[in-house]
Amino acid sequence: xxxHNALALIYFVVTVAGAMVLRVMGLFPGMEVFNPDWxxxxxxxxxxxxxxxxxxxSAWWIGLLxxxxxxxLLGQYALIxxxxxxxxxxxxxxxxxxxMVQQCLFVLFCLLGSQSVIFAIESIKAGNRLPLSFWYPAxxxxxxxxxxxxxxxxxxxxxxxx
Numbered sequence: 623x624x625x626h627n628a629l630a631l632i633y634f635v636v637t638v639a640g641a642m643v644l645r646v647m648g649l650f651p652g653m654e655v656f657n658p659d660w661x662x663x664x665x666x667x668x669x670x671x672x673x674x675x676x677x678x679x680s681a682w683w684i685g686l687l688x689x690x691x692x693x694x695l696l697g698q699y700a701l702i703x704x705x706x707x708x709x710x711x712x713x714x715x716x717x718x719x720x721x722m723v724q725q726c727l728f729v730l731f732c733l734l735g736s737q738s739v740i741f742a743i744e745s746i747k748a749g750n751r752l753p754l755s756f757w758y759p760a761x762x763x764x765x766x767x768x769x770x771x772x773x774x775x776x777x778x779x780x781x782x783x784x
Contacts, residue, residue: 630783634676637664637774638684642691655755658763661688661699662706662736663770666729669710670717671778681707695743702739706732722768730764 641660648657661684668676685700692699709732710717717725737760744750778784 629781630672630675633777633781633783634668634680637668637777640664642688645688646691656758656762658759658766659733659736660770662703662733663729663763663767664774665703665707666710666732667771667774669707670714671775672783673711673714676707677711678704678707694740695747698740698743702736706736722771725771726764726767729767730760733760733763736760 638661641664644660645657648654665676665681665684669681681703682700685698685703686696688694688699688703689696713728717728720728734757737757741750741752741756
């Protein structure tokens with residue numbers, strides 16, 4: 623592995639680790655209901671920015687780690703994250719050309735799909751009612767996407783990862 627690839631891997635691991643910390647901790651106390659899935663946002667960015675280096679298999683491993691971290695059913699995020707990465711990699715050329723509003727819509731639909739799969743799995747385990755607050759993380763994730771995108775792009779440009 624060349625030094626350039628090792629550097630890219632280090633930045634990828636650090637950003638995913640930071641996203642996992644935010645996933646568990648959140649930014650603002652008392653606002654946990656709005657806490658987006660930061661890990662998915664980071665995975666979408668890296669799948670769009672460097673699709674040849676970080677893909678479905680790395681998303682599967684990160685999904686397993688997130689399952690363990692959050693205490694969810696093992697394999698739940700290991701199913702969701704690779705699907706979202708697959709769609710992001712499949713559309714990465716278009717997504718790079720989209721204006722930020724359209725990228726936010728793509729992220730919103732990915733997060734809504736993720737929440738739908740989570741709800742379906744939770745409903746199989748036990749009958750659940752769907753409160754409106756269940757969808758708040760998807761909406762807040764789409765709203766915070768520009769911040770995540772520009773922050774990670776700044777990191778990638780400063781580190782000269784291409």
